[in-house]
Amino acid sequence: MKIRILFFASLREQLGTGAEEIELPADVATVSALRAHLKARGGAYAKAFADKSLVRIAVNQEMVSPADAVKQGDEVAFFPPVTGG
């Protein structure tokens, strides 16, 4: 299953990339599994995803919960708590 992942703000800088297409293993079917999958890359990813409270996740531009599904073709965005206004 192929999806597009996006990183914003401090996460983008920490990881050195803003967007990536990735092929997911069959057992990675939820938002929380995807987060764990990325964390398991180690290095900057392990650090960036260490504190769950500092990472917000949106699927197809809607905020989601960890148990929500990730499907083929989805756009999944990871970002820190927002600071606009």
Added chain:
Amino acid sequence: MKVSVQKDDFDAGAEIRALSRDSSVGAVASFVGVVREVPMTLEHYAGMTEREITKIVEQAGSRWRVRDVTVIHRYGELRPTDQIVLVVVASAHRGDAFAACEFIMDYLKTRAPFWKKELRPEGARWVEARASDDEAAERWESPAKKAG
């Protein structure tokens, strides 16, 4: 409803006048956020930003009697005294206009995907989300304090 996420500055007076032309409108409340002290870069998630703001405005419209709303939020490089955000709410009466305007700002600060990076003399740093902003948004959810 008008929602715009843009690099360019805006004319708050013109936006307020635009919402004052409806003869059923008796109150127009507005808020302008301004850059304070430190230059910054504002990053956003194009597409999602507009969607989130639109949802917030729709929520405000379901809670208060609102005739029309304009929200403009800038991104990119901003300097002290630059305008960042504008919320204008037009209603028949001031109570609805004031409440909806504040609600939209409180929700925008905690839900719209914008991130500020301050360009300080000692180096650039991402602004951290503030618990007080979460509390400001949460008070609209507590039935005891509901302004609607």
